[in-house]
Amino acid sequence: xxxxxxxxxxxxxxxxxxxxxxxxxxxxxxxxxxxxxxxxxxxxxxxxxxxxxxxxxxxxxxxxxxxxxxxxxxxxxxxxxxxxxxxxxxxxxxxxxxxxxxxxxxxxxxxxxxxxxxxxxxxxxxxxxxxxxxxxxxxxxxxxxxxxxxxxxxxxxxxxxxxxxxxxxxxxxxxxxxxxxxxxxxxxxxxxxxxxxxxxxxxxxxxxxxxxxxxxxxxxxxxxxxxxxxxxxxxxxxxxxxxxxxxxxxxxxxxxxxxxxxxxxxxxxxxxxxxx
Numbered sequence: 004x005x006x007x008x009x010x011x012x013x014x015x016x017x018x019x020x021x022x023x024x025x026x027x028x029x030x031x032x033x034x035x036x037x038x039x040x041x042x043x044x045x046x047x048x049x050x051x052x053x054x055x056x057x058x059x060x061x062x063x064x065x066x067x068x069x070x071x072x073x074x075x076x077x078x079x080x081x082x083x084x085x086x087x088x089x090x091x092x093x094x095x096x097x098x099x100x101x102x103x104x105x106x107x108x109x110x111x112x113x114x115x116x117x118x119x120x121x122x123x124x125x126x127x128x129x130x131x132x133x134x135x136x137x138x139x140x141x142x143x144x145x146x147x148x149x150x151x152x153x154x155x156x157x158x159x160x161x162x163x164x165x166x167x168x169x170x171x172x173x174x175x176x177x178x179x180x181x182x183x184x185x186x187x188x189x190x191x192x193x194x195x196x197x198x199x200x201x202x203x204x205x206x207x208x209x210x211x212x213x214x215x216x217x218x219x220x221x222x223x224x225x226x227x228x229x230x231x232x233x234x235x236x237x238x239x240x241x242x243x244x245x246x247x248x249x250x251x252x253x254x255x256x257x258x259x260x261x262x263x264x265x266x267x268x269x270x271x272x273x274x275x276x277x278x279x
Contacts, residue, residue: 030085030088052065105118137169183235
């Protein structure tokens with residue numbers, strides 16, 4: 004598949020629908036990657052869910068979402084009306100939950116051009132707490148999502164030293180591309196109370212602080228598996244940080260945390276990337 008350009012939003016940072024349409028033309032991006040959805044409604048983690056850090060933020064939103072069916076009925080029409088190219092993101096706690104979420108997307112409109120399989124979330128199966136830390140389980144999850152009838156991108160984690168092995172496993176299981184990376188595990192305490200700053204305790208660190216980790220992950224995966232397209236994400240804030248991921252081997256990039264400070268960040272990154 005081909006996108007109009009190599010800049011997208013990142014899952015979890017641009018909402019489930021056309022929330023950013025008031026700031027820029029969604030059709031101007033390569034794609035809008037929506038917040039991860041399960042086959043069912045999910046309430047997420049207790050508040051507080053966000054905490055600023057010197058070079059980004061911690062989040063423990065907990066994958067809150069309305070479920071795939073509600074998203075298709077309530078959010079997709081606004082994205083289609085805006086002319087957006089859409090990438091759905093799905094998650095599950097078991098392989099079967101991934102299958103159910105993917106199957107529900109089989110009848111999505113043509114504007115939904117791909118499905119990002121978010122493997123970087125907690126699971127109820129296997130020896131590890133996160134699917135993307137387990138090559139076998141990651142492969143099983145990707146294989147189970149073929150029912151979406153669209154190209155699939157497996158979203159991987161750099162919280163493991165097995166990311167290259169996992170990338171190979173998901174490629175063999177049918178992934179058309181991989182997205183590198185998701186947030187890094189982190190934690191902070193509240194200065195006043197001495198208690199964890201996030202309601203769930205720990206969370207995921209994103210923003211410029213993890214950019215060098217993302218660059219290394221993209222480089223390592225691309226070097227080991229040069230025929231596997233890699234979408235780079237992690238700390239993209241301007242044209243140069245996007246270019247770094249492309250130099251490392253990515254074919255496209257996603258802009259995430261930067262949109263919290265500047266909702267127009269994705270189109271600004273695209274403009275700066277083109278200007279270079």
